[in-house]
Amino acid sequence: MRTAENGGAAGLRVVVLGGTGFLGRGIGEAFTEDGAQVHLVSRQPAQDALAGPRSVRMDLLTAEPRELAEFFGSVRPDVVVNAAGRAWRADETEMTAGNADLVARVTESLVDLPRPCRLIQLGTVHEYGAGTPGVGTTEDHEPAPVTPYGRTKLLGSRIVLKAAADHGLDGVVLRLANVIGAGAPAGSLFGKVAAHLGEAARAQLRGEKPDELRLPPLRAHRDIVDAYDAVDAVRAAATAPGADLGGQVVNIARGEAIAMDALIHRMVELSGVDLPVAGAGADAVAGQPSRTDAEWQQLDVSRALRLLGWQPRRTLDASLHDLLAAVMPAPANGRT
Numbered sequence: 281m282r283t284a285e286n287g288g289a290a291g292l293r294v295v296v297l298g299g300t301g302f303l304g305r306g307i308g309e310a311f312t313e314d315g316a317q318v319h320l321v322s323r324q325p326a327q328d329a330l331a332g333p334r335s336v337r338m339d340l341l342t343a344e345p346r347e348l349a350e351f352f353g354s355v356r357p358d359v360v361v362n363a364a365g366r367a368w369r370a371d372e373t374e375m376t377a378g379n380a381d382l383v384a385r386v387t388e389s390l391v392d393l394p395r396p397c398r399l400i401q402l403g404t405v406h407e408y409g410a411g412t413p414g415v416g417t418t419e420d421h422e423p424a425p426v427t428p429y430g431r432t433k434l435l436g437s438r439i440v441l442k443a444a445a446d447h448g449l450d451g452v453v454l455r456l457a458n459v460i461g462a463g464a465p466a467g468s469l470f471g472k473v474a475a476h477l478g479e480a481a482r483a484q485l486r487g488e489k490p491d492e493l494r495l496p497p498l499r500a501h502r503d504i505v506d507a508y509d510a511v512d513a514v515r516a517a518a519t520a521p522g523a524d525l526g527g528q529v530v531n532i533a534r535g536e537a538i539a540m541d542a543l544i545h546r547m548v549e550l551s552g553v554d555l556p557v558a559g560a561g562a563d564a565v566a567g568q569p570s571r572t573d574a575e576w577q578q579l580d581v582s583r584a585l586r587l588l589g590w591q592p593r594r595t596l597d598a599s600l601h602d603l604l605a606a607v608m609p610a611p612a613n614g615r616t
Contacts, residue, residue: 289518290315295357297321297340297386298364302463303402306511307361314515319355322364340364340382348389352397359518361400362386365433368467372428380435387443387451396450398526400517401440403455405503405533405577406430413501413537416580419455419529426574437529444527452517452525454510457533457579460599461507462606469498470603473544477551478607485609490555498544500575501537506594507602516588524587533579534592543596550600551608 294311298304299320308320321336338351352360366378383401390397409424411417425431443449464471473493480490513532517525548557584590 288314289359289515292316292358292518293319293355294518295319295321295352295355295360297360297362297382299335300324301363302461302465303459303507303510304361304363305463306461306507307363307514310511310515311518316359319357321351341377343382343385345385345388348385349392352389352393356393356395357397359398359400360386360390361402361514361518362436363402365402365436367429368465372432375428375432376435379429379432380439383436383439387439387449391443391447391449396522398518398522399440399449399451400514401437401451401453402514403437403453403529404430404433405455405457405531405579406574407434407437407455408574408577410574411537411576411578413576414578416535416578417531418580419531419583441527441529450522450526452527453529454513454517454532455529455579456510456513457503457505457531457577459507459510460504460603462602463507464603469495469540469544470547473547474603474607477548477553477555477604478609480553480555481551482609484553490553493548493555493557495544495557498540500540501577502540502543503533503536503577503579504538504543504596504599505533505592506599509592509594512593513584513588513590516590520588528583528587530584530587531579531581532584532590533581534596535579535581537576537578538596543600546596547600547604550597551604 289311294316296304296308299308300322308318311318319334319336321338323339362383364382366375390399406427407423407425407430408417408421409426409430423434425434437453440451440453444451460470464474466475476493483490510532545557
């Protein structure tokens with residue numbers, strides 16, 4: 281991989297797969313600000329094209345290996361960030377296509393390039409499965425995912441690690457905790473609650489009573505990482521020494537388990553919206569099943585500090601403010 285001047289990303293050619301998604305867009309913006317030459321690849325290019333990055337229309341789920349190889353060959357990237365995949369409103373077959381099959385085609389294409397390129401694969405805490413209460417899960421923990429999303433993302437991670445071991449691919453897996461920030465996917469817990477609070481705030485401005493926020497029981501403790509912190513980890517991984525990073529899994533998280541019921545109530549409090557919350561505690565809500573994934577997720581992030589010089593910096597309230605500001609009507613923004 282060509283090293284950028286000053287040890288940063290200036291001058292690097294960076295490809296972001298899934299470049300208009302929740303994380304992909306922020307990653308593209310950050311690398312552009314760093315002076316990198318950025319290509320954003322997605323099925324639906326951004327309508328408001330970012331200043332600098334080239335927007336590339338490509339359906340990554342159906343792209344043939346030859347199409348990917350020709351694209352990478354023309355761009356000659358120094359770094360490829362895979363922020364693409366399937367998480368919400370998809371069955372396990374669809375998730376396998378987006379989270380594993382695509383990764384296999386990408387790694388195959390990158391291994392055949394005439395010059396080295398670093399692949400940064402965005403993994404997930406859900407690859408680990410259940411954690412031990414009170415203990416941070418390290419990267420050496422044997423994964424045992426319990427959801428289709430976790431299983432298919434683990435397949436993708438293993439494809440990258442195998443390509444690194446067998447073919448010398450300069451690949452690293454950043455195993456992200458649950459990411460929170462502005463633009464969180466509508467299918468996620470944070471996205472759903474934020475959207476509801478935005479609608480409730482608009483109802484209050486119209487003089488109407490907002491609908492009750494109804495949730496399944498939230499008994500779980502989750503590790504959280506701010507979207508800006510996650511982007512900074514990707515930036516650090518792009519320029520870290522290859523001898524230390526290639527073939528590694530690196531946890532990216534706050535390193536603490538947060539009670540989800542308390543976090544949701546804090547979201548409501550920060551929103552300034554007066555509405556009841558049903559089901560965020562121990563009592564079940566009729567018609568809404570409990571989650572089936574692990575109830576405790578906490579990651580050890582010491583490897584991230586050692587290899588990337590990265591550690592989480594933003595507070596939970598800052599993350600929640602960002603999330604709410606993106607959905608609240610203007611009069612409510614001042615309260616958040």
